Amino acid sequence: MDMQKLDDYFKTNRQEHLEELKAFLRIPSISSLTEHQKDIQKGAEWLKKSLEKAGLENARIDETPGHPVVYADWLHAEGKPTVLVYGHYDVQPVDPLHLWETPPFDPHVRDNKLYARGASDDKGQTFMHIKAVEALLQLNGELPVNIKFIIEGEEEIGSPNLPLYVEQNQDQLKADVIVISDTGMQGPGRPAVCYGLRGLAGIQIDVKGPKGDLHSGLYGGAVQNPLHAIAEILASFRDKEGVIQVDGFYDDVLPVSDEEREEFAALEFDLEQEKRDLGIEEDFGEKGYSFVERTWIRPTLEVNGITGGFSGEGIKTVLPSEASSKITCRLVPNQDPDDIIAKLRAHVEAHKPAGVTVNITDFDKGKPFLTPYDHPAIQAAGRSYEKVYQVPTAFTRMGGSVPIVAAFDEILGLPVVLMGFGLASENFHAPNEHFHLENFDKGLRVISDYLFEAANLKK
Structure with missing residues (x-):
């Protein structure tokens, strides 16, 4: 793939892409509030049309006992691996409303940041995968891999119906790797691939x-x-x-290897800055473990x-x-x-x-998840980040839980690559949620490159 050609495409179509994303963000698809049931349905219908516009096939809305799942695929890369992309189109409630500088479902760009509920978590990040596929199909007429999308409307309420959906549709969802962009980076300009969740x-x-x-x-x-x-x-x-x-x-x-702990230490986590940010005088926890280890592996x-x-x-x-x-x-x-x-x-x-x-x-119950950080699918994501951001990729775990990730791992038995583009400062779940458009721009290129990297993974 001519990456300069791809870069030109994204630059030429940037404003159109942002307007499409704004239209998506205007839909108040709050999964926890029954009064937004019609908005959830509207969000699913918007996604189906967007997937079809991108050139994906078999796009449909699958009903569940709760909110619907949107599915689409493109399966013409004979002999190549299949990438399953997961995302969610539901969002958190917006209270307290008076703390929003602009209305939560009226997207605004300020200081190269897109402000709206769902901008970072997870409409913006999911949308990037759709646009990356669209770009490659527009420029090449084909994709380097087979691809499937599964986008749900219940992540913000714990994905109560998705595990059963996945179990009942295992044949349809067969793949070689699952890619999820619903996590964060280490910081501005510091990409990270997450390979473990508590x-x-x-x-x-x-x-x-x-x-x-x-x-x-x-x-x-x-x-x-x-x-x-x-x-x-x-x-x-x-x-x-x-x-x-x-x-x-x-x-x-499970014990953690010395090599992995050395990788954590190499991240150069600033404990003193963290304490200042949190407003505490000293940290607390098990002796023999660092702040990072206490929050990731203990x-x-x-x-x-x-x-x-x-x-x-x-x-x-x-x-x-x-x-x-x-x-x-x-x-x-x-x-x-x-x-x-x-x-x-x-x-x-x-x-x-x-x-x-x-x-x-x-x-609440949710199983932990771990893909070995030296897995080829994880390392391939690291290479894609490095090509675009021009800095080494951090390989991290997260202290939080995303129960559906463990369900994917358990039911489908596939490596899960968590390659997020959000930042901890972006107020997801809080007033004034936003998404740094620098990471929107670079993320489109990272995702596109990863599809070529994934084409070389063993089936």
Whole structure:
């Protein structure tokens, strides 16, 4: 492929592409709010038309018990690998609305940044893949690989129906590699390929004491206080250095090689700047692990909230009837969410104080994901980034969870390449979400180059 010819194409068509993206961003496809059901459908229909315009075939909208999935393909590269591109067209709610400088669904460009809900997460990044394919078909009449798109409308609510869809359509979704652009770079001008995500296991603990709130003067010291009880349970989960005390919690954690830890150290993470950015005086966690390692390769247990008793202005001398807490654990490769939740249940039961009853409710679950960072598909993405950005690519893990990635890995058994173009500063999920158009421009070229790199991967 003549990359200069491709570069000229993107420059010539840049404004048209941005206007198309703005039209996509004007659709308020908020998946969590039922009043936007028609907008979700409108978003799916817009995507189908965009995929067809790009030259893809078999474009269709597949209904699910929830929001629809959009599929399309181009399968004429005989003997070449197949790339499955995943993205999502749903977006987060926009509250608080008054903090937006311009309306969330009225896209504006300021300082070479495109402001709108979904600009970075994930409409903008998904749109880039469509335009890269369109460019290659326009210029060459063909693609270097076979390609399939699967774009869902429920990612922002946990992809509840996509795993079943993938399982039921395994033959249709057969591929050699999955590519997802829904992650971030290391920083401005610093590309990164993410090859690992932590999983998730969440529970709620409800502690019940007396049948109603009691006067603390009449009953304090004679009746167990559910707030004290839940505090005792929560305190038992970790020691003073953050090491989790749940029996068997670390049993299945896969060790990380010295070579991989050396790669993390080479990223030259600025801990002092991070502390300044976070407004903290010192970091915290397991001894023997860096800040990066604690957030990427070590499992966690965090208390997300506690409720109970009186919290209004002034004081109310009450012994509360009940208290509750929400807990989430981030899991690393080889840990199973169901196994961890079972161990949490056993721990709570073993540390439950006398005088209260405890109920535990399971919440979010997601398995961790890992593709070896030296996998050819991962390294190929690194080369494409380097050609365009002219700097070495970082190979990273992420502390967060994208449950559908693990589902893809488990159901389809394919390497997953997370090649994102967002920046942590872009306010996704917050007011004034935006996408740096420098990364939009360069990302189109990276994605195009990667399709040629992927053509050389072994089937």
